[in-house]
Amino acid sequence: MRILGIDPGIAIVGFGFIDKQGNKVTPVQYGCIQTEAHTPEEERLMHVYEAMVQLIDKYKPDAVAFEKLFFNRNVTTAMSVSQARGVLVLAAAQKGLPIAEYTPMQVKQAIVGYGKAEKRQVQEMTRMFLKLQAIPKPDDVADALSVAICHAHSYTLNSKINEVLRS
Numbered sequence: 001m002r003i004l005g006i007d008p009g010i011a012i013v014g015f016g017f018i019d020k021q022g023n024k025v026t027p028v029q030y031g032c033i034q035t036e037a038h039t040p041e042e043e044r045l046m047h048v049y050e051a052m053v054q055l056i057d058k059y060k061p062d063a064v065a066f067e068k069l070f071f072n073r074n075v076t077t078a079m080s081v082s083q084a085r086g087v088l089v090l091a092a093a094q095k096g097l098p099i100a101e102y103t104p105m106q107v108k109q110a111i112v113g114y115g116k117a118e119k120r121q122v123q124e125m126t127r128m129f130l131k132l133q134a135i136p137k138p139d140d141v142a143d144a145l146s147v148a149i150c151h152a153h154s155y156t157l158n159s160k161i162n163e164v165l166r167s
Helices: 041-059 075-094 104-112 119-129 139-166
Strands: 002-007 012-021 024-034 063-067 099-102
Touching: 002 041, 002 139, 012 041, 012 139, 024 041, 024 139, 041 075, 063 075, 063 139, 075 099, 099 104, 099 139, 104 119, 104 139, 119 139
Parallel strands: 002 063, 063 099
Antiparallel strands: 002 012, 012 024
């Protein structure tokens, strides 16, 4: 199973493709989509959408996992990021991909085993899970990979629960 993890943003969209085989997760490709500041927002959104469609077409994920948005201060930023998330969801939905969402606390719980873990702990565990030499930069990329790993763990658990319920 190939999973695409996404950390949505308007300036930087982190993405990470991983393959899950049994209990093993392996990185396939990861990076970020960046847009230029001071560019009209509609152009930035179009760039994010088109870049994501190209990535989906190239790496052909079976599922997409997003980090749920959480804002408590800047409403302007929240609106821009929400719009970027919308075009990212649209790109995945148009390809018929199942979409999952995880809160930062769920991701931390899945990666570190503690829902209030620090960002650095999550990044280091993500690096270790994927046997990477270094923590991917910028942080948005590491976050996207951790969301993909979270989905890999959650998908396995949910599949087993559904199997038991069907029996």
